[in-house]
Amino acid sequence: MTHSVAILGASGYTGAELIRLISQHPNITIKALAAERKAGMEMADVFPHLRHLSLPTLCKIDEIDFSEIDLCFCALPHKTSQEVIAKLPGDLKIVDLSADFRLRDPEAYEKWYGNPHAALEQQQEAVYGLTEFYRDEIKGARLVAGTGCNAATGQFALRPLIAAGVIDLDEIILDMKCAVSGAGRALKENLLHAELSEGYNAYAIGGTHRHLGEFDQEFSAIAGRPVKVQFTPHLLPVNRGILATTYVKGDAQAIYETFAKAYTDEPFVELLPFGEAPSTHHVRGSNFVHIGVTADRIAGRAIVIVALDNLTKGSSGQALQNANLMLGEDETAGLMMAPLFP
């Protein structure tokens, strides 16, 4: 059976990535592509790399007949997304890729994003979209909230360890490095090639990055008490890839075994041999997650490194994985492409 989907926000990177992935899916057809400012244009003119595909002309959201749509991907900017979703049919299946439905607590949302939430009802209904940990809820969900790319990466490193009680909850440091596509297609000076390539820097230092809201919510829920991590994001001069170097206090071998158990049946999670370091090179363009664990020379400390593609597993691949569950498809459909190397 073929499912019809719509993509709202099709002119951004996550929209294009969804199309790339869905083009490999046996049972999903793209029925509508919306992009307000580029409505009327052909996808081939907005993203020439999709030129070979037969795709609907870009339209405005209002022009979509949602009665024909089985599932809608929202790849809109945050704030816009909640306003749009509040007005969509109440029985429409939705996978949202924005930040709008990640935080369950309206106050936490307002604290991190600066505005009161405009779709409180939907916020309460939304299921957090980290597939490997919310699989059952996602299967029955109407609205799934895609995670932040940093948030996904950090949670692959830490959720099983917090749940198993094998690390010190007050001594967690996430040194994160993310590719520039994580910032989207926005026209900002620091995203220009001439400003970004050949260099490297941290940003949002000291605990001001919004993805901390997700870490706080999720880690505290698992631990059953408040957990605050230290998190420093850096901007990598590459287009795709995110790598978390995680410093924890705990026994490295116990940590490794915890991962081995937690991820043993996961189709997209690869635990490397003990002591090996993953690289973003080896997950680029794919939905795979590579995890490495190493003991530090200081007893009782370990380093957990997680690599994934921020646009795929960190965003659009995760979204399709969730959509597969919501539509009763094989969870891996359209997502088994090998990474692109070199």
Next chain:
Amino acid sequence: MTHSVAILGASGYTGAELIRLISQHPNITIKALAAERKAGMEMADVFPHLRHLSLPTLCKIDEIDFSEIDLCFCALPHKTSQEVIAKLPGDLKIVDLSADFRLRDPEAYEKWYGNPHAALEQQQEAVYGLTEFYRDEIKGARLVAGTGCNAATGQFALRPLIAAGVIDLDEIILDMKCAVSGAGRALKENLLHAELSEGYNAYAIGGTHRHLGEFDQEFSAIAGRPVKVQFTPHLLPVNRGILATTYVKGDAQAIYETFAKAYTDEPFVELLPFGEAPSTHHVRGSNFVHIGVTADRIAGRAIVIVALDNLTKGSSGQALQNANLMLGEDETAGLMMAPLFP
């Protein structure tokens, strides 16, 4: 029906690219992977981006039972390839990715490669592997010779024009720019990141690059008289992609129409609207070819630009496309992945 294949030279980039593509093929199983110096190793250790696949352990060529193999890809260095292929079973279907069987004339081979050919019989038998132009011969061939990546790119720009007689045969300039993966995984100083990135240069200037042998052979055959093009290759500081800027004398509109006719049914060739310029960004990781035609301000001159991925359409994708024909599979099987952008 599932076909069993072997890949000889599996530890190089074209070998890895074959595995990436075949992992998406519905009807091909990899039965053997040979890499002499890395025999005994697992593919996950040689190319960690293929870690998620169940692949045979690397072996030596001698260890392969070719009676179980339906088709063999040879991704070996030139010279080695002819020696190996001379000893393989005479009825084994082979797609060779090296330079060894591209030139039909033993003297031309020796002129460009410096050594007498060691498999003259097979050289005579080999079919030149530019699928779009040798499709029928390839279907019935036992041994197909993959083209050079520069050679493929230049031929997409020029074959239909020479055949149609719409350009001056004595005034053809191919200014070629190729990504570094075209040079393979060899340990050379000029291929180091520190030497190659952030810069740009030409090499093999003045008509010394070996792919000229292919241009001379093919263009002269089409024209029915000797055709010599000017060809200057440059090294691009990117990993994938090749772009030919071709300067020809002829009517741009007639050139465009010639392409429109020649490529109208080709599944992998996209002719851009007149006056548009293709980019290697938009074919990366895919088997697609983008072609653009523009009239110069000087009357009677045109610029033809062709972009493709040197590792895919320029090498391993072309090889799989040919294998599909030889095995009676759909020509596009395993090859319809969209390009990776950004």
Next chain:
Amino acid sequence: MTHSVAILGASGYTGAELIRLISQHPNITIKALAAERKAGMEMADVFPHLRHLSLPTLCKIDEIDFSEIDLCFCALPHKTSQEVIAKLPGDLKIVDLSADFRLRDPEAYEKWYGNPHAALEQQQEAVYGLTEFYRDEIKGARLVAGTGCNAATGQFALRPLIAAGVIDLDEIILDMKCAVSGAGRALKENLLHAELSEGYNAYAIGGTHRHLGEFDQEFSAIAGRPVKVQFTPHLLPVNRGILATTYVKGDAQAIYETFAKAYTDEPFVELLPFGEAPSTHHVRGSNFVHIGVTADRIAGRAIVIVALDNLTKGSSGQALQNANLMLGEDETAGLMMAPLFP
């Protein structure tokens, strides 16, 4: 004796490059830095790499007391530049880095730039700033017009050959490749890291690039009859560097000797041994020009390759070289830094 200079347009790349170079000059002091939209800011906040220098706070042009200024660099956008310069004191020495005073013919200016020239008087007075060929005029000039970076590169390849009559004037092709900094600090989608890096494309194909105005003007003047070249610019995924691959008809040896004679005493022009290819790697961050000549395999054809840094020799370095001449300083002062490699 120390000269006081002002830089108008100090918040762009050519402005920053001027400051970098002048910081090494023994006899020039920067008295004023203007940047209309960033007036009031410190340079350390606009270009943190200049943080160690003691520089004037950014101001508006109106706030500068030009009676204290010996020479003014205008690094403003074209069109703005002519409007500003028309109002500057009539005896102020000026080096303009924009396109506004490169073309002597008002009609040619309007044809290429689309608007009537707003400073016709100054346009007539301006000296074309390609130092090596206009040295004497520049020494006595009040207003010098910096050349386009493509225009400079192409002229180093062709001026001596046209002057010496050793090439066919109707068969010249300039295949040009320029780094992204040549496009300035403008916020355009195609200049984003995610869009530009890892790829390659041509633009302004077919004879529409404005630097053709300079080629037409200069080459025709040397030849004493109209000369039109074919010129295709490409965008390189690097920050600095421009390389021209020039296809000419003529005797390669005669061409080489012509260059040897023309450039023998030039402090910044390096003629490589016959047959060697220059690289943008080897001129990066410097005022040097590297030139290589090779004979093609087709008799009577040659390839001339020129590499320089578009921001230095192609723009701000050239500007300082001209300022040195106008101020009676050693032409090379502040400009002998070695290229940065790797």
Next chain:
Amino acid sequence: MTHSVAILGASGYTGAELIRLISQHPNITIKALAAERKAGMEMADVFPHLRHLSLPTLCKIDEIDFSEIDLCFCALPHKTSQEVIAKLPGDLKIVDLSADFRLRDPEAYEKWYGNPHAALEQQQEAVYGLTEFYRDEIKGARLVAGTGCNAATGQFALRPLIAAGVIDLDEIILDMKCAVSGAGRALKENLLHAELSEGYNAYAIGGTHRHLGEFDQEFSAIAGRPVKVQFTPHLLPVNRGILATTYVKGDAQAIYETFAKAYTDEPFVELLPFGEAPSTHHVRGSNFVHIGVTADRIAGRAIVIVALDNLTKGSSGQALQNANLMLGEDETAGLMMAPLFP
């Protein structure tokens, strides 16, 4: 007065960088350049970016008349360096850029480098070359040992803090990111452009990197008791630049004030405004160090970020700075070039 210097190991990146810097020095002349395997070659053929300089032909070390040399830079691989230096004249001033004389304790040397030291006498005599902290000893030294580039970066972040007692000595994490030129010009697969660019990974995880020997030695000496830091190096897909993200426990304001006091008179160290993050973009090609301090959202924790150019301040620039002190020159001579941006 002009000083004559020799450079041993002139065909590597640190050798080339020394020549680039010395070419701007008013009082130093390069008298001899040694490179065993490339002896007889001209520098223009080994490093074409130095083509414009008049330099001695490369020779073997044995061919140098050291009686004419005032100071010798050794840019040789470790182990080779100690063997060579053991045989050089005992009164020759030497700045060594290798790892051979950084560790004062022969046992520590053997532990980290795997071989007994072959020049124990010189090892005892050597002064550790982190200029800002060993200035007086360097002035009178005969043999100065250049620091590791990671080691230099980490010490700029931590020495003043350990000395002032403002951080917890048992809770220090150095997350380090270094450009590929830090690995030298060695032909290794992971240093190829195709393997390194567009990706990111950690290496030598868990406390196995040799620069830890320097951290242990120096930090323990300052503290007067053993100090062990956690140190994870990562490889950046850029050519120059190193950035340390340092996690410490202490009061961020006290840390900032400690730096302000420690670095106030340092010509090459720039302390950014509180809360700002340095970038490797802004120190590239220069001898400057940028330092930023931020308070974390978790009380009592701070992040200290240090950026410098690994080839300049981390190696050859530091070496010239030390040579200036040893020769009685102005410490900043030849070293005040502004960074290259973009």
